[in-house]
Amino acid sequence: MSGSEAPWEAVIGLETHVQLGTESKIFTSASTAFGDAPNTHIDPVVCGLPGTLPVLNEKVLEYAVKAAMALNLKIAEHSKFDRKQYFYPDLPKNYQISQFDEPIAEEGWIEVEVAEKGKETYLKKIGIERLHMEEDAGKLVHAGSDRLAGSTHSLVDYNRAGVALAEIVSKPDIRTGREAAEYASEIRRIMRYLGVSDGNMQEGSLRCDVNISVRRGPLSPFGTKVEIKNMNSFSAIHKACDYEIERQIKAYESGEIVVQETRLWDEGKQITKSMRSKEGSSDYRYFPDPDLGPIELSKELREIWRAELPELPAAKRHRYADELGLSIYDARVLTDELSMAVYFEAVVAAGAEPKFASNWITGDIAAYVNSQRISFSQLSFRPSQLAEMIQMIDAGQISGKIAKEILPQLLEHGGSPKLIVEERGLGMISDPGAISLIVDNLIAEYSKEVEQFRNGKTKLQGFFVGQLMKKTGGKADPKMANQILAKKLQG
Numbered sequence: 223m224s225g226s227e228a229p230w231e232a233v234i235g236l237e238t239h240v241q242l243g244t245e246s247k248i249f250t251s252a253s254t255a256f257g258d259a260p261n262t263h264i265d266p267v268v269c270g271l272p273g274t275l276p277v278l279n280e281k282v283l284e285y286a287v288k289a290a291m292a293l294n295l296k297i298a299e300h301s302k303f304d305r306k307q308y309f310y311p312d313l314p315k316n317y318q319i320s321q322f323d324e325p326i327a328e329e330g331w332i333e334v335e336v337a338e339k340g341k342e343t344y345l346k347k348i349g350i351e352r353l354h355m356e357e358d359a360g361k362l363v364h365a366g367s368d369r370l371a372g373s374t375h376s377l378v379d380y381n382r383a384g385v386a387l388a389e390i391v392s393k394p395d396i397r398t399g400r401e402a403a404e405y406a407s408e409i410r411r412i413m414r415y416l417g418v419s420d421g422n423m424q425e426g427s428l429r430c431d432v433n434i435s436v437r438r439g440p441l442s443p444f445g446t447k448v449e450i451k452n453m454n455s456f457s458a459i460h461k462a463c464d465y466e467i468e469r470q471i472k473a474y475e476s477g478e479i480v481v482q483e484t485r486l487w488d489e490g491k492q493i494t495k496s497m498r499s500k501e502g503s504s505d506y507r508y509f510p511d512p513d514l515g516p517i518e519l520s521k522e523l524r525e526i527w528r529a530e531l532p533e534l535p536a537a538k539r540h541r542y543a544d545e546l547g548l549s550i551y552d553a554r555v556l557t558d559e560l561s562m563a564v565y566f567e568a569v570v571a572a573g574a575e576p577k578f579a580s581n582w583i584t585g586d587i588a589a590y591v592n593s594q595r596i597s598f599s600q601l602s603f604r605p606s607q608l609a610e611m612i613q614m615i616d617a618g619q620i621s622g623k624i625a626k627e628i629l630p631q632l633l634e635h636g637g638s639p640k641l642i643v644e645e646r647g648l649g650m651i652s653d654p655g656a657i658s659l660i661v662d663n664l665i666a667e668y669s670k671e672v673e674q675f676r677n678g679k680t681k682l683q684g685f686f687v688g689q690l691m692k693k694t695g696g697k698a699d700p701k702m703a704n705q706i707l708a709k710k711l712q713g
Contacts (some may be wrong), residue, residue, distance in 0.1 A: 228439030
């Protein structure tokens with residue numbers, strides 16, 4: 223097949239900006255608190271006043287190195303900071319301190335699980351080119367209104383200026399919008415597990431720039447790259463990639479020229495829009511920052527930080543599937559948030575069967591957590607109490623129906639399921655004599671249905687089970703009830 227006849231292929235890379243969750247900014251002691259009044263977290267260093275000198279926040283370095291280690295990157299023993307020159311109204315120094323040719327880490331990868339609609343779920347290894355540290359810019363607030371011109375003036379809030387960022391640059395290994403969204407999601411998941419960032423996209427703690435081009439098959443050279451700036455949701459990343467891929471293919475097939483530019487995603491119209499022509503690295507005129515010395519990382523310090531890394535999401539997913547026998551889907555849901563995984567493991571450690579624990583946690587309990595907008599760590603219903611409830615179901619002391627009946631009280635207030643069952647008289651009826659008496663009454667009450675059953679309509683046993691449970695408030699031992707019913711219905 224010739225190059226012109228080969229199917230189109232997208233080539234996608236992501237630049238992910240992760241706000242590191244330190245209390246102070248990267249080069250100054252100014253606070254990183256979010257949501258306060260504009261320009262209350264600034265100082266002379268943030269504003270770039272004459273005579274001020276930046277000093278690297280050691281916690282930023284630790285967080286950046288741990289993030290890099292979790293992404294399988296090679297940590298540089300020697301790195302440096304550079305000045306990236308450009309003018310933005312929300313960049314008070316008129317340059318950004320970043321890292322150019324000697325970043326803190328390079329050459330890594332992560333594994334992502336991709337579930338494409340209509341296709342089997344697959345694992346994909348996506349390369350990571352580098353991670354470097356840099357400072358964030360401030361924020362422009364466009365205000366006023368004019369019927370023709372829109373905003374009449376803009377205000378600048380420097381609170382975010384100088385906040386520490388780790389920029390993670392993927393290799394162009396991504397081929398679909400779904401893969402791009404899953405990659406970004408896994409990056410956020412890892413950062414949250416590490417505790418180096420809250421990854422809150424609504425507050426700008428994690429933002430993605432997507433670079434997209436298309437080409438005729440994997441042997442063709444890369445096409446013209448287009449950047450989509452500041453994607454702040456995984457859904458937007460997915461949809462913007464799919465739209466841009468289709469836009470570029472249509473342009474090439476109709477003889478149009480695809481220009482290198484920066485575009486924005488319009489969520490309302492579900493399209494990308496041209497923003498400006500794209501700068502090249504030469505436009506930024508990088509040079510080593512004269513106010514900051516080189517970073518030298520000892521082997522001993524690197525080993526200390528590596529030893530402090532937690533078990534990461536991918537490792538948990540594999541362990542849950544291989545050692546606990548969970549499905550890939552269950553393992554993925556349970557490990558999406560660290561607090562859920564910690565809760566699940568505590569329930570299993572308290573003696574609950576893993577699959578039953580997974581069903582309760584990812585179902586009714588997760589629904590409650592989401593509705594209340596809390597974390598699993600904030601639940602009043604402790605892991606040991608859930609394990610107790612599951613063990614009671616296993617032992618035939620209560621039914622699943624009874625468990626669901628007491629669950630709201632447990633979720634709100636916690637407590638012992640066994641004690642609640644005793645106080646409310648909800649224990650399972652497992653006395654054969656008591657169940658036989660109820661069955662005899664049902665057979666007498668529904669003689670017509672009994673006759674139909676004995677004439678071959680055996681599905682009616684389900685009807686009698688339902689009536690029995692109704693009479694007992696769901697407290698009859700299901701196994702015993704079915705055995706007694708079957709025997710008596712057959713005469």
